[in-house]
Amino acid sequence: MSQTETIPLEAQHGGRxxxxxxxxxxxxxxxxxxxxxxxPVALASTGSSSLIG
Incomplete structure (x- = not known):
């Protein structure tokens, strides 16, 4: 392949x-x-009972 040839985008990424x-x-x-x-941030205000949640 010469320097002037380009590879299509689909071929570069497998066509996905x-x-x-x-x-x-x-x-x-x-x-x-x-x-x-x-x-945990939302439950932190409830105290130690947040461990159950």
Whole structure:
């Protein structure tokens, strides 16, 4: 391959595209994951009973 030839974008990344369904799952996963990390902050005001929650 010479220096002037370019590789199509689809060939560079295996031809994969992020569809609506997968994008929705990624967003939902991020929202659920952030909720897991933020739950202790929300429960901290209840005191030691937050360990049960």
């Amino acid at each position: 595209k992020l569809g609506w369904g997968l994008a929705a799952l990624v967003v939902a996963g991020n929202m659920i994951g952030s909720g897991v990390y933020l739950a």
